[in-house]
Amino acid sequence: MTDQKPISQEKIPSRGENYSEWYNQLILKSELADYAPVRGCMVVRPYGWALWENIQQALDRRFKATGHVNAAFPLFIPLSFLEKEKEHVKGFSPELAVVTIGGGEKLEEPLVVRPTSETIIGYMYSKWVKSYRDLPILINQWCNVVRWEMRTRMFLRTLEFYWQEGHTAHSTSAEAMEETRRILDIYTRFATDEAAVPVIPGRKSETEKFAGAVSSFTIEGMMGDTKALQSGTSHFLGQNFAKAFNIQFLNESNQLQNAWTTSWGLSTRFIGAIIMTHGDDQGLVMPPRLAPIQIVIVPIARSDEEKARVMPVVEQLRQALAEFRLKVDDRTEVTPGFKFNDWEMRGVPLRIEVGPKDVEKNVITVARRDMPGKAGKSTLGMDQLAPQIAGLLNEIQANMLAKATTFRDAHIHDPRSYDEFKQVVENGWALSWWCGSLECEAKIKEDTRATTRCLPLEQPAGAGHCIVCNQPAHEKAYFAKAY
């Protein structure tokens, strides 16, 4: 029989049956983003952008607190700039968008649409830096960049994306390295404290590091399908870009020196991390600290008479909870049941229901997004409401981090043999001794499609033997399939 029920527009596939579809449809239906009429490009819709703005604020606050300032550099970069750093151009040339015509005329020199701004900022720094007294220079910019990717996915990899890129120059190697690590720490704390996304900070392997960097550092998060997502990166560039762009200064002893530079970025890809770390089969789950809407109030009233009793309470709540990002869903054309599902899909951390029964008892009903169904419902008295709600949101935030951490740790394995290694990276991560050789790394990738995610900063004591070749190894690395 073909008596299948029509699928409501709000329903999304479960994560189990098709993780990719779950991800794509969730983004569209929750109105975070939509496809643009250009291949591989997306429109970040107001709900998605509100989330990004909260991410921006949380990061920007931390950057400013550590002495960084914001500025804006051009979108266009002379092609020759890219070519000045050998590794850099090698890494980026396949994915450049190049402008060859301007104002109807063929350009003297093609302009690339920035894939990242090390080169043009390096050029400017060389003009600005003359003396050790000009250092350090600590600039960040919030902007969009373009990389011509082959295979795109919303938020995770689009031709154009939004990010911040910090670029700093220092007089000593140690200071530049300190900066690189300071930012990695900011990213780590932002991810854990604000987004409730547990991440592992570590160093990238030689093959995985940024084109032109001496060393790259990353925060790696585990998504709901156990794949890894590089969620933010901080690079120690050594003197590579200083040499390419003549960022030189006279030190205290009147000697000409090359500066030491860093760069670091976190992009709208992080929205993908939030979606895939916390989302469940009902939809998004937003961490309270970043949620565009922290609380939604659903009034329940059948008749005008009930409305007259309920709505004043709703208004009272709106005022009492003014410190939160709050929305009152007063739509009359949909039922409360519909609204519950709708806001759950959009991931609002806390829902408040106010109906005649609540008004009568002088309480409100609250439902936690992190605990679906009856388990997350309770009633609250009206006194001291704001502190009660703040407490609940904190609890949700903490619970989300705990849940994600438990999930992650349950999928990190310490395989005994290479055979076991090959098995565990099918559905999780392996933390294994690695001799550091390119051969073993390449073999792993070929055998399993898992890549070296990072060499975690936190290393076990002692030494061991490489999981592949059994040679002595002094560092452990995370290996996983990655986005």
Next chain:
RNA sequence: CGGAGCGUAGCUCAGCUUGGUUAGAGCACUUGGUUUGGGACCAAGACGUCGCAGGUUCAAAUCCUGUCGCUCCGACCA
């Protein structure tokens, strides 16, 4: 860029094999009414250059060629 699949109403799709009146359904949308504590119901209505461009034909959503886009799988990557 290689392999596969898909483009018909806002969404999910039927129709295409075997060309033939005015291209359909469910959901969503609009209006009216009844509803509303976990995805309401009844009635009426509006919504289409069948992705785009060529070609074959008396006639193309349907057949052919090209092209663009999306999804999935590889190679590459924040």
